[in-house]
Amino acid sequence: MKKLLPIIVIVLMLAIITIIFISMAKEDQPITIVKGNMEMKALPIKLNHTNDTQCAMLIKTDHNTAQLAAPDGRTWFFDDPGCMVLWIESKTFRKEAKLWVHTIDTEQWIDARKARFGITDRSEMGYGFGARGRDFNNTIDYEEMRLRMLRGENLTDPKIRKKLLGI
């Protein structure tokens, strides 16, 4: 028994290491960040395989999503423009970062700072801001949207919702 023990230990350790390596090779985590996007352009989102950094939800559709590219090439993805606003507020690169939104009317990636936002649209987190490429009646610009998001004046506030939607 005494002689066997060291062999058992060695076998066990080998087995453990193999298990860890095999499962590491199979590792299949959803994307939360993409590095090396030095041109800071809009990347296609891998649907059902990308996590929103702010609310940790899985991004299932391109509709009204957003992404953000930092000057060092890191890119994050969001399922709602509102999430992006909340997330970037505390970051040091919030001035330099490139913000992209996927519009709900023209269905393409445009610069969020130039986009217009509807205030009662369907959005993943229910904030109600839908990015639009064209100016439409009752839309607001990015700065206004940002302020409303940070102040909490969006559809998640019951009183605002009543005012805007009547329910």
Next chain:
Amino acid sequence: MSEILLSNQVIVYLLSESILFGLLLIAFIITLEILIKWDFGSYSEQQFRLERRAYLVMTILLFVFVVKFLLLIYFVFAIDSLSLLVPGAMCAAGVISANDYGMLLLLLKLLILFFLLLWMAINRYDLQAKNYPLFRIKSWLFVSIFLVIAIETGVDFAYFGHIDTLEPVNCCSTLYGQLEGANPLPFGLNTMILLILFYLLYVAVMASALSSQRVSFMVALLLFVFIAYYSVVYFFGTYIYELPTHNCPFCMLQKEYYYVGYLVWGALFVGTYLGLISSVMEIGLKVERNRERMVALALLSIFVLLCTGFVAIYYLRNGVFL
């Protein structure tokens, strides 16, 4: 902010931490003096004085160790009771994550406890050896412990000073629950493989300890505590709570679960500490530490039995697994 700092437990906790820090400061200054002037070959009056002062350092550290240990339990308890004041928090998990200092503080505390325990073990051996062979190592260890405790005391105040009672925090189900589509376990493990690893590592720890293979014992122990943490949070915990979706390391410390968390985490951490200390001392200082190792094995076995017991009892009572 004022609400948190006026909580009874927080006041008592911060007061105790400050007093301990004051004592340690005295010990630190003495240690520095000793380290500079120490000369064991000398018979001068000063050397005798230094040796006597070394006793003060030792006394203070013994006291600090005991109180720090109690304060860790008290800290967890205090955090738990604060969960009423912090919006959104259901248990200690939410309060700990109320600002960035919380997790750091908890880790520092666990680290300090380990080093204090190591110091105790070295000190004990040192005193038995009569001619203080480890005196310098011991003193330098204390100097580094003191620096960590200084940081910890600062973080204590920063942490409790910056809990916002208006800002909602996440509760444990959002903090430890699954990220949608993501796997919270390390190395891309799934629960089945995690459990296999858990038991394999336990056997490896036992076998290497019994055949006195020190290096593999240490490696296995480190891996074991890492895997065990995840196993408890993501598998065994669900049997303690009897709820398959409840993943939280803190809720089990509450009354609803008969404070069993203190036993679970206590056995795991103290067991690991003692095991690590015995192997550190055996590898580094070439001294035999059988007793610590045996106690460590016993505690780890209690831990594994306890975890397995929860699953077994659940299965026996309900006839199914979660």
Next chain:
Amino acid sequence: MRNSPFFHFLTLEFFKERKKHMGVIAISLVILFLLSSVLFISSSIRYSLEQTLDQEPDFVVQRIQGGERVSVPTEWMDRLLEIHGISSVTARVYGRYFFKSKEKSFLIVGVDFMDEQSHKALRTIMDEVDLREFLKGDNMLVGGGVSHYLKSHFYPKGYTFLTPKGAFKKVHLFKVLPRESNLIANDMIIVPIELAQEIFGMNEEEVSDITFNVPNDDEWANVEDKISSFHYDLRVITKNDIKKAYENLYNYKGGIFLILFLITIVTFVLILYQRYSMVYSSERRHIGLLRALGWSINDVLKLKFFETMMVVIVAYILGVGLAYLYVFVLGAPLLREIFLGGANLHNVITLVPVLNFGILSSIFLIYAVPFVSAVLIPVWKIAVTDPKEAML
């Protein structure tokens, strides 16, 4: 351990030198007694209030105008009743009634006695109350404080309320609520809901606010959100808000006390340090003798450490025990007034004994840690005494 010479010596010495320890134990006793009493009272009241919270409805819906609560129309209730998952929607009618000038005030609460829950609760409070008799005329149930106040102001049988419309309403004092319920009922007057509306000058379509329960906890946030959007002047209060308010209230009173108490602790530590330095310096010869007899420094440290721990534990048990006696057996005369205030009706509450790990460990830590810290250095000083001291 029983026959260990060390412990024999320790205990022998402890009792032989007991005069030395008496003073310290006495000071400790006073400090521990005060501290424990305050914490016991505050935790007992907190415990009782937390218990009542379980009876409290999950949600309260109020109407706010200019930051003040105003009456709610009863049609708001119908809207709530339609929502799925909401149960026991009830109207509350209550308000303060000022007794002459603004010196003292009562809290008048209207209760719908036809309601199952209220009915059952009334039975628990008083066994032999005849509800039919009570509802026949204009009757009221009053709390202990109100009854005492009315009696001393020559209203032994009842009171004539002046409604805002200028009418007088004579209400007969039916029964006094039991003393045990004083914590919340001391200044309460319980009347049927219609009578309360009349006294406050509300019409029948008005109530003070509306309460309801949501049995499924997971739906709380949803329901709160949904109901908040019914009206712009509507405010929803959840049970958690109330819980937090209580918690804060007690942290204020207990916490301020503790902070003031820190000054005492610091003084205490200084006194201890002084005293032990003095006591031990007179012991030098004694310790020197022990050292000459072959005791090591560690042995002396151990002796002194156990001695200190004995003092700490004896003082702790005595102090906490005395506080327990004072608070829970005698009812904490004088000290409880700090918690009850004295601006309105005088209140005498019955304290429920509450002991838990939180309080006991807090008391122990705030006492023992400064104590042992103060003694450490004097102890060390005496422990390293040279054996040659014995010769002097």
Next chain:
Amino acid sequence: MIKPFYVAGSLLLLIIFSIGVHYISGDRMGITDRVNAVASMTRMSSPSFSVAYYEPRVGGTKIGGVEKAVNIAYPEMMPLDRMDFVYEK
């Protein structure tokens, strides 16, 4: 260990024991039940502390950060048991 120690020790144990007996056998439920019944009947659990007319009772009647009690007679002085004046908001 000497005899007086056993005597003193058992006295302390007796204190602990009698506290335990009182704690367990005390009429805890009787008191709590009565208080609970009043709360359940009125659906209100605000503590009846003896507060002045300008101060609201905590709990059911007024809560939620809307009110701030200020002594209207002495606007610059806060009631003593409110500690807002110690801590700036």
